[in-house]
Amino acid sequence: MSNQPAHKLRLGLINATIWANxxxxxxxxxxxxxxxxxxxxxxxxxxxxxxxxxxKCLERAEIWIGRQINASK
Structure with a gap:
């Protein structure tokens, strides 16, 4: 994994940090x-x-990841 996250999401007090490898x-x-x-x-x-x-935060993370995968095809 890199030192920097690929993307961050926040909803209220909940944070999802996405890492790419x-x-x-x-x-x-x-x-x-x-x-x-x-x-x-x-x-x-x-x-x-x-x-x-x-x-909701995990759903948004799944959508973001899906877009990254589709963009790389």
Whole structure:
């Protein structure tokens, strides 16, 4: 994988980072939150209230990846 993501998506507190590696794509899905000191952090744990945004973010990631694959053909 390269050091830079191929693409980033954000929906609310949910972030999807897409990584490209020789035509293969992987996705990191995280949720942002503020810790007790007020500093922004990321976690892989999702709450029930995050699930709809996570699903929509992953759908958008799938569409973006599909467009990249089709463009390279």
């Amino acid at each position: 020789d035509g293969f794509y992987s996705i990191d899905l995280t949720r942002s939150y503020k810790n007790a000191d007020g500093q922004w952090q990321n976690t892989n744990s999702l709450a029930h209230s995050d699930l709809l945004n996570a699903a």
